[in-house]
Amino acid sequence: MMEKKDDYQKMITRCPKLGHELEFSYCLKEEGDLPCPRIVKCWQDYLPIEEYLKEFFSPEDWERFQKREPKDKMTTLLELIDLAKKRKDKPSSL
Amino acid sequence: MEQMKVVLNDDEMPTQWYNIQADLPTPMSPPLHPGTGQPVGPDDLAPIFPMNLIEQEVSQQRWIDIPEEVLAKYLIWRPTPLCRARNFEKLLDAPVKIYYKNEGYSPAGSHKPNTAIPQAYYNKISGIKRIATETGAGQWGSALSMACQMFGLECRVFMVKVSYEQKPYRRLMMKTWGAECIASPSTLTEAGRQVLAEHPDSPGSLGIAISEAVEDAVTHDNSRYSLGSVLNHVLMHQTIIGLEAKKQLEKLGVYPDVVLGCAGGGSNLGGIALPFVCDKIHGKNVTTIAAEPTSCPTLTRGPFAYDFGDLAKKTPLLPMYTLGHDYVPAPIHAGGLRYHGMAPIISHLVKEGLMEARAYNQLDTFDAGVKWARSEGFIPAPETNHVIAAVVEEARRAKEEGKEKVILFNWSGHGLVDLAAYDAFFEGKLLPYELPEEEIQRALKATNGFPRP
Numbered sequence: 356m357m358e359k360k361d362d363y364q365k366m367i368t369r370c371p372k373l374g375h376e377l378e379f380s381y382c383l384k385e386e387g388d389l390p391c392p393r394i395v396k397c398w399q400d401y402l403p404i405e406e407y408l409k410e411f412f413s414p415e416d417w418e419r420f421q422k423r424e425p426k427d428k429m430t431t432l433l434e435l436i437d438l439a440k441k442r443k444d445k446p447s448s449l
Numbered sequence: 450m451e452q453m454k455v456v457l458n459d460d461e462m463p464t465q466w467y468n469i470q471a472d473l474p475t476p477m478s479p480p481l482h483p484g485t486g487q488p489v490g491p492d493d494l495a496p497i498f499p500m501n502l503i504e505q506e507v508s509q510q511r512w513i514d515i516p517e518e519v520l521a522k523y524l525i526w527r528p529t530p531l532c533r534a535r536n537f538e539k540l541l542d543a544p545v546k547i548y549y550k551n552e553g554y555s556p557a558g559s560h561k562p563n564t565a566i567p568q569a570y571y572n573k574i575s576g577i578k579r580i581a582t583e584t585g586a587g588q589w590g591s592a593l594s595m596a597c598q599m600f601g602l603e604c605r606v607f608m609v610k611v612s613y614e615q616k617p618y619r620r621l622m623m624k625t626w627g628a629e630c631i632a633s634p635s636t637l638t639e640a641g642r643q644v645l646a647e648h649p650d651s652p653g654s655l656g657i658a659i660s661e662a663v664e665d666a667v668t669h670d671n672s673r674y675s676l677g678s679v680l681n682h683v684l685m686h687q688t689i690i691g692l693e694a695k696k697q698l699e700k701l702g703v704y705p706d707v708v709l710g711c712a713g714g715g716s717n718l719g720g721i722a723l724p725f726v727c728d729k730i731h732g733k734n735v736t737t738i739a740a741e742p743t744s745c746p747t748l749t750r751g752p753f754a755y756d757f758g759d760l761a762k763k764t765p766l767l768p769m770y771t772l773g774h775d776y777v778p779a780p781i782h783a784g785g786l787r788y789h790g791m792a793p794i795i796s797h798l799v800k801e802g803l804m805e806a807r808a809y810n811q812l813d814t815f816d817a818g819v820k821w822a823r824s825e826g827f828i829p830a831p832e833t834n835h836v837i838a839a840v841v842e843e844a845r846r847a848k849e850e851g852k853e854k855v856i857l858f859n860w861s862g863h864g865l866v867d868l869a870a871y872d873a874f875f876e877g878k879l880l881p882y883e884l885p886e887e888e889i890q891r892a893l894k895a896t897n898g899f900p901r902p
Contacts, residue, residue: 367878369811369831369870371713371742372655372790373612374586376873381611385654387647396743401880427793428679429480429489435660436496437484439667442639 363402371397383411389420453535455697457528463692464515466685469723469794471511472730477797479507496667497674499575502568505682513685515567522566522599527689529554531697532860536824543844544853548705549860550694550721553827557622559862560717561592561677564686568675569596575673579603581665582675583633583658585612587619588830588862589677594628604628607635607661610653618866633658640664678714679792687720690859695724698857705735705857707843711835712739712806715792721859723794726803736805739795740839743808809838815874817841818864830862831870 364380372393379398385391390408398404409417426434470477479488491503498506505513515523534547541547552560572580580602584590590606597604606628613620613632623630633653634641640660644651651657666674676683691708698704708725710718722737729735798804818834820841821827829837836858847854864871873879 366880367873368880369742370585372585373609374588374713374832375612375615375867376870376879377611381652384648384652386656387644387651391654426483427480428676428790429793430483431656431659432497432663432674432676433489433493434483435663436493436667438640438660439664440496442664443668446639 363407366401368397368401388416389423392423392425451535452533452701454530454532455700456530457693457696459524459528461696462520462523462528463689463696464520465512465692466515467688467692467724467727468505468508468511468513468681468685469688469727470509470681472727473797473801474730475797475801477793480793497663499572499577499673501571501575502682505685506680515689516570518600519567519570522570522596523563523689526555526562528693528697529690531694534821534825537821537840538844540820540824541841541844541848543848544851545844545847545856546703546854547840547844547856547858548694548698548703549858550690551827551860552690552717552720553830553833553860553863555592557588557592557595558865559588559592559830560687560690560720560859561589561862562596563689563720564677564683564716565589565592565596565675566599567686568683569593569600569602572673572675573600573602576671577602577673578671579605579669580673580675581605581607581662581669582677583607583609583655583662584619584677585609585655585658586616586867587612587623590628590630591619591622591626593675593677594623594626594630598627605662605665606630607633607658607665609633609655609658610651612653615869616866622866631661633661635661637661638664638668678716679790681792681794683716684719684723684792684794687716688723690717690720691722691724694721694857703855704733706854707736707738707856709738709740709836709839709843709856709858711832711839711859711861712741712791712795713832714790715739715795717859717861719792719795721857722804725857726798729803737798737803738839738843739799739804739806740835741806741808742814742835743810807839807842809835809842811879812874814838815871815879819871819874827860828864828868828871829860830864831867833861833864836861 366379367376370377382391382394395404482489482493494503529551532549532551534549538545538547555562580597582593584606587608590608594604606623608620608630610632620630631637634644634651634657636642638661644657663674666672708722710721712718718739725735726737799806814834817838818829821829821837840856840858843856
């Protein structure tokens with residue numbers, strides 16, 4: 356599986372979110388510790404994506420990924436507005 | 450000589466946008482604030498949008514006047530021509546007349562300026578001095594950069610780092626139009642700094658870039674944020690495409706049987722289709738189709754037969770290219786595996802049965818795009834190839850059914866800065882999908898006994 360994994364990482368598809376070609380390795384880390392929410396939809400016909408993800412991620416992260424609730428754009432914007440307001444009022448030390 | 454295109458005079462350009470919210474048989478549910486659970490009010494959105502755009506977002510008024518200043522900018526390239534794709538028709542050898550709106554005529558090369566310009570204008574007259582946004586490959590970022598320059602606004606575009614590195618030309622377009630294009634994650638925002646602290650080599654994502662753009666807008670004086678798709682007012686600005694097309698088709702004495710657009714966030718589809726959905730709501734017989742990407746096979750590989758449109762077998766039998774009503778590509782889990790990037794208006798129309806959604810595999814879309822380029826000349830943007838693939842399918846259906854059809858679609862942009870995508874296609878780097886033989890056989894069995902058209 357490890358050898359196959361390396362091959363998978365270089366496979367290319369067109370990303371409907373960004374609008375250009377990307378390697379599978381990007382999709383795996385699109386959200387930092389977690390893969391892109393679209394990863395199964397985009398890759399399911401090319402490789403055994405579920406088995407791969409279960410092997411690639413810890414059981415906790417896999418669980419987190421499955422349970423993650425996607426948000427519509429308006430909800431995302433409203434949450435980001437609130438977060439940005441807080442950051443404006445109280446900047447962190449980063 | 451046969452007429453190939455219809456060009457409206459400047460004074461024939463529509464002077465109002467169409468707002469479909471006024472005509473929806475079932476009103477859309479108002480978005481709820483995630484914090485309060487209450488319907489979103491103007492004050493919730495005021496930190497990122499000027500009030501005039503918020504009013505448009507919730508407006509129920511059918512027609513909204515396009516301001517003179519916006520019309521003047523539109524006239525740089527609008528009205529766009531309505532063209533007849535006779536060479537493509539010949540290639541497809543089907544009983545169809547294909548008309549398309551060439552939105553690649555705009556200075557930015559896509560339909561995006563149709564909303565970038567009014568958004569910049571409404572910000573300007575609200576006293577806003579600068580706008581922040583995010584972009585992936587750069588279609589939206591470049592369109593907004595141009596629009597901001599037109600109205601003397603500063604523009605900062607957070608471009609996803611992996612796109613920033615892979616797509617230099619649109620980044621340079623933004624620079625040429627005077628915008629500041631920043632690779633995201635950046636050190637300019639708390640959101641970006643947090644990501645970089647945890648993942649110094651982060652290639653970025655659209656989610657991070659949106660976070661940065663919203664934070665930038667909220668934390669700077671006289672700044673706002675701008676979004677190029679999904680929202681109601683964005684789709685409304687794009688309706689100028691469909692409104693022009695209606696006028697142009699009227700001059701030919703033609704009305705379309707099918708109207709199509711590719712669906713990413715829904716803005717170019719909404720632009721061409723919403724004025725026709727209005728007709729459908731009021732009794733016209735017109736089909737509107739959203740062409741979206743998928744990794745699944747196109748169903749054209751299955752047999753053309755009458756089949757149920759759903760698993761429950763409740764819909765009437767429909768003639769379609771089918772793998773059987775029980776065909777489900779591969780398990781897709783609920784929850785985190787869904788993606789909610791589609792305009793609520795489009796989702797609502799599909800749910801209400803006023804619009805149809807079809808999905809196309811990337812290889813089929815590029816194949817269609819190359820056929821288009823080799824017959825009609827213009828090289829389409831890869832997104833536009835999705836709708837061309839849908840046109841190919843629609844023509845094939847017409848041939849199978851022996852029905853004449855008038856097809857209208859939105860040729861949403863050119864692909865001259867996306868040639869790397871074509872290169873990947875030509876070099877065989879894009880993944881093929883091969884439907885297993887046993888799946889085809891199973892599908893054939895599933896439609897055994899159903900009538901054939």
